[in-house]
Amino acid sequence: xxxxxxxxxxxxxxxxxxxxxxxxxxxxxxxxxxxxxxxxxxxxxxxxxxxxxxxxxxxxxxxxxxxxxxxxxxxxxxxxxxxxxxxxxxxxxxxxxxxxxxxxxxxxxxxxxxxxxxxxxxxxxxxxxxxxxxxxxxxxxxxxxxxxxxxxxxxxxxxxxxxxxxxxxxxxxxxxxxxxxxxxxxxxxxxxxxxxxxxxxxxxxxxxxxxxxxxxxxxxxxxxxxxxxxxxxxxxxxxxxxxxxxxxxxxxxxxxxxxxxxxxxxxxxxxxxxxxxxxxxxxxxxxxxxxxxxxxxxxxxxxxxxxxxxxxxxxxxxxxxxxxxxxxxxxxxxxxxxxxxxxxxxxxxxxxxxxxxxxx
Amino acid sequence: xxxxxxxxxxxxxxxxxxxxxxxxxxxxxxxxxxxxxxxxxxxxxxxxxxxxxxxxxxxxxxxxxxxxxxxxxxxxxxxxxxxxxxxxxxxxxxxxxxxxxxxxxxxxxxxxxxxxxxxxxxxxxxxxxxxxxxxxxxxxxxxxxxxxxxxxxxxxxxxxxxxxxxxxxxxxxxxxxxxxxxxxxxxxxxxxxxxxxxxxxxxxxxxxxxxxxxxxxxxxxxxxxxxxxxxxxxxxxxxxxxxxxxxxxxxxxxxxxxxxxxxxxxxxxxxxxxxxxxxxxxxxxxxxxxxxxxxxxxxxxxxxxxxxxxxxxxxxxxxxxxxxxxxxxxxxxxxxxxxxxxxxxxxxxxxxxxxxxxxxxxxxxxxxxxxxxxxxxxxxxxxxxxxxxxxxxxxxxxxxxxxxxxxxxxxxxxxxxxxxxxxxxxxxxxxxxxxxxxxxxxxxxxxxxxxxxxxxxxxxxxxxxxxxxxxx
Numbered sequence: 162x163x164x165x166x167x168x169x170x171x172x173x174x175x176x177x178x179x180x181x182x183x184x185x186x187x188x189x190x191x192x193x194x195x196x197x198x199x200x201x202x203x204x205x206x207x208x209x210x211x212x213x214x215x216x217x218x219x220x221x222x223x224x225x226x227x228x229x230x231x232x233x234x235x236x237x238x239x240x241x242x243x244x245x246x247x248x249x250x251x252x253x254x255x256x257x258x259x260x261x262x263x264x265x266x267x268x269x270x271x272x273x274x275x276x277x278x279x280x281x282x283x284x285x286x287x288x289x290x291x292x293x294x295x296x297x298x299x300x301x302x303x304x305x306x307x308x309x310x311x312x313x314x315x316x317x318x319x320x321x322x323x324x325x326x327x328x329x330x331x332x333x334x335x336x337x338x339x340x341x342x343x344x345x346x347x348x349x350x351x352x353x354x355x356x357x358x359x360x361x362x363x364x365x366x367x368x369x370x371x372x373x374x375x376x377x378x379x380x381x382x383x384x385x386x387x388x389x390x391x392x393x394x395x396x397x398x399x400x401x402x403x404x405x406x407x408x409x410x411x412x413x414x415x416x417x418x419x420x421x422x423x424x425x426x427x428x429x430x431x432x433x434x435x436x437x438x439x440x441x442x443x444x445x446x447x448x449x450x451x452x453x454x455x456x457x458x459x460x461x462x463x464x465x466x467x468x469x470x471x472x473x474x475x476x477x478x479x480x481x482x483x484x485x486x487x488x489x490x491x492x493x494x495x496x497x498x499x500x501x502x503x504x505x506x507x508x509x510x511x512x513x514x515x516x517x518x519x520x521x
Numbered sequence: 522x523x524x525x526x527x528x529x530x531x532x533x534x535x536x537x538x539x540x541x542x543x544x545x546x547x548x549x550x551x552x553x554x555x556x557x558x559x560x561x562x563x564x565x566x567x568x569x570x571x572x573x574x575x576x577x578x579x580x581x582x583x584x585x586x587x588x589x590x591x592x593x594x595x596x597x598x599x600x601x602x603x604x605x606x607x608x609x610x611x612x613x614x615x616x617x618x619x620x621x622x623x624x625x626x627x628x629x630x631x632x633x634x635x636x637x638x639x640x641x642x643x644x645x646x647x648x649x650x651x652x653x654x655x656x657x658x659x660x661x662x663x664x665x666x667x668x669x670x671x672x673x674x675x676x677x678x679x680x681x682x683x684x685x686x687x688x689x690x691x692x693x694x695x696x697x698x699x700x701x702x703x704x705x706x707x708x709x710x711x712x713x714x715x716x717x718x719x720x721x722x723x724x725x726x727x728x729x730x731x732x733x734x735x736x737x738x739x740x741x742x743x744x745x746x747x748x749x750x751x752x753x754x755x756x757x758x759x760x761x762x763x764x765x766x767x768x769x770x771x772x773x774x775x776x777x778x779x780x781x782x783x784x785x786x787x788x789x790x791x792x793x794x795x796x797x798x799x800x801x802x803x804x805x806x807x808x809x810x811x812x813x814x815x816x817x818x819x820x821x822x823x824x825x826x827x828x829x830x831x832x833x834x835x836x837x838x839x840x841x842x843x844x845x846x847x848x849x850x851x852x853x854x855x856x857x858x859x860x861x862x863x864x865x866x867x868x869x870x871x872x873x874x875x876x877x878x879x880x881x882x883x884x885x886x887x888x889x890x891x892x893x894x895x896x897x898x899x900x901x902x903x904x905x906x907x908x909x910x911x912x913x914x915x916x917x918x919x920x921x922x923x924x925x926x927x928x929x930x931x932x933x934x935x936x937x938x939x940x941x942x943x944x945x946x947x948x949x950x951x952x953x954x955x956x957x958x959x960x961x962x963x964x965x966x967x968x969x970x971x972x973x974x975x976x977x978x979x980x981x982x983x984x985x986x987x988x989x990x991x992x993x
Contacts, residue, residue, distance in 0.1 A: 263707065263710075263711070265706070274705070276714055277683045286958065291954070294955070296932055299863075300863050301935060302932070303933055303939060303947060303950055305963075307715075309713075309714020309715055313711055330766055357647065357648065359737050361803050380807055382810050383810045386806045387804050430708060432702075482707075494709070500699065500700035500701070503692075507710065507712075510958075510964070510965040511961070511962075
């Protein structure tokens with residue numbers, strides 16, 4: 162039976178009351194909150210609300226169960242936003258789940274991902290005690306950087322209860338350019354070139370086999386010229402999407418609507434030059450996939466009919482790591498995990514009694 | 522401590538040329554840019570390979586002799602001051618850029634590579650390394666990583682932590698660990714994020730993968746004179762409120778200007794009591810529009826003078842005047858303390874007013890240079906160490922300024938770190954349990970307590986420390 166704390170104190174009490182616990186938010190990334198019979202799920206969705214927001218300060222603090230939608234609405238009223246496009250907002254994802262899963266959307270390309278905007282955390286450790294790291298100011302070098310540590314911690318190091326972010330002014334206008342490269346290699350070459358040049362791309366995603374979506378953001382008056390100048394440097398067919406189609410494409414990308422039902426969704430960090438080898442394997446396995454953030458992350462919809470072991474082996478052979486976000490898999494980590502020895506030390510320090518599950 | 526075993530081992534391994542033990546040789550290593558603290562190390566080793574670092578760390582572990590890794594010794598918090606009875610592992614000779622991949626915009630470097638050398642290596646490809654501490658000409662990446670160094674452009678680009686993708690390190694107990702990858706994205710807890718800013722307590726980074734970014738197409742750099750620091754602060758609030766996101770927003774007050782003028786012959790507006798430096802950057806068209814917006818805002822802020830950098834040379838001159846400020850203050854005063862604190866950026870004016878009152882009360886002069894866009898203050902407290910009690914008063918003032926930062930829900934350090942300087946202040950920002958968690962993390966990486974021992978975390982009485990670890 163899941164426990165339903167409504168306050169930070171109750172979260173703490175829940176940790177003390179149960180031998181093993183794992184937090185969950187809106188369950189939009191179900192593979193990450195799946196529990197064995199001996200682990201009590203803690204539903205954090207009632208620990209919600211914006212705790213502090215000062216638009217002049219460009220920072221916001223919210224309880225972990227606050228939905229991304231609520232945060233986006235709050236910020237939007239003052240022309241502000243979290244520029245890394247936290248994914249699955251439409252599905253109801255929470256800010257705590259986003260941080261714990263370490264997920265950023267297409268916009269992470271321009272100013273950085275969730276790790277680059279989180280400035281403070283409060284979490285409940287394995288002893289049921291409240292721990293604070295960082296703060297609410299945008300620049301801070303006091304003490305170990307616990308906010309960074311909690312990015313991607315998957316509820317296995319502690320239960321996030323409150324998070325503070327720096328936020329940015331939201332650009333007034335966006336434009337999306339669709340480029341049809343002749344083949345995957347040409348698309349990858351273009352990614353490498355464009356990201357080495359000062360185009361200030363807000364996002365750059367690749368839809369196999371060879372279609373690129375480029376997003377620019379900024380002053381409405383300057384965008385048409387920027388797009389025109391950018392298009393001039395591209396030898397392949399390119400066309401701007403309409404003001405309706407453009408945003409819709411990015412919303413769909415960030416909601417993973419392109420991933421067929423009955424697939425496991427896997428995140429694989431990589432680099433543009435490693436796409437070709439991986440893509441050949443994914444194609445032959447019948448996996449739908451996209452490459453986001455200028456080829457820095459593969460999102461893979463792996464057919465449920467095929468065991469994830471096949472993907473795991475290929476990732477290991479390529480020295481890549483994967484995280485299963487959705488799907489029936491009994492494991493969440495695939496491929497290599499070179500940081501494990503370091504992280505095992507951290508885990509032992511923060512959760513000596515194994516109140517939270519392991520990372521595997 | 523079993524130093525009797527350590528010294529012969531070091532002598533054999535490094536030979537007389539690379540093992541320094543004579544007082545004259547050790548003197549340069551006694552302190553860093555925080556000159557108020559000095560400790561003579563037992564020895565200094567000049568390492569030339571990662572293996573030498575690893576072996577030295579392991580012998581320190583085995584003999585329980587503390588070590589501190591040192592780059593160029595530019596720490597402003599005493600981060601590279603030797604530990605009593607310990608040795609210094611000098612990393613400057615580990616200064617190779619191991620790999621530079623312009624397509625994937627990464628550089629892999631050894632810890633002794635200077636900050637500027639990374640940008641120099643990236644320059645031919647139109648790329649640069651964004652974090653730019655004032656000491657970037659000489660400070661090393663190893664030190665930047667250990668202290669999560671900042672700089673003038675953090676507002677848009679973030680700190681060192683936001684630019685490190687992967688680290689290979691030797692932990693204090695001799696184990697080699699790897700974390701991160703070439704990718705901007707990662708899965709699992711952000712180990713790199715935790716390692717950056719460890720202040721030398723976890724071990725020594727041996728290879729660091731850095732993210733490079735394309736040099737902006739266009740800059741618009743303006744230096745604006747104001748009649749008071751408060752007016753400059755108000756201008757910052759107005760600029761931020763319009764939704765502009767400048768690459769940098771810096772303020773220098775009159776005393777800091779005097780220092781910079783005396784040092785580098787900088788061209789500041791005559792008679793201004795403060796200057797604000799604003800730098801816009803990005804695509805030509807974007808900067809052109811933002812430039813108009815900025816000009817309109819500035820016109821409403823009653824400036825005494827507006828200098829626009831007409832070309833790259835003038836832009837560099839403006840930045841030279843700004844970045845020399847710390848060292849230039851030496852022209853005004855025989856001694857000074859560079860302080861580093863953070864307040865909410867909307868309370869900058871209030872904070873500066875308070876600093877002025879505190880300085881007056883202590884009859885001390887205090888120059889202010891700060892990253893206004895980040896709320897990151899750098900009060901420079903001037904004093905004459907030859908006057909009896911002057912240093913004490915300066916330290917007292919510094920402490921009161923930090924207390925103010927804590928009371929405003931800010932931080933006692935934005936980018937210089939805790940080091941030896943602010944160890945007493947960290948427990949005032951964090952709860953007892955927060956501190957216990959930090960100690961446990963430290964202990965997990967350095968069970969023998971040999972890596973830069975006593976920095977960041979105050980030494981604990983032995984019985985207390987044992988109890989804390991036991992409950993872990």
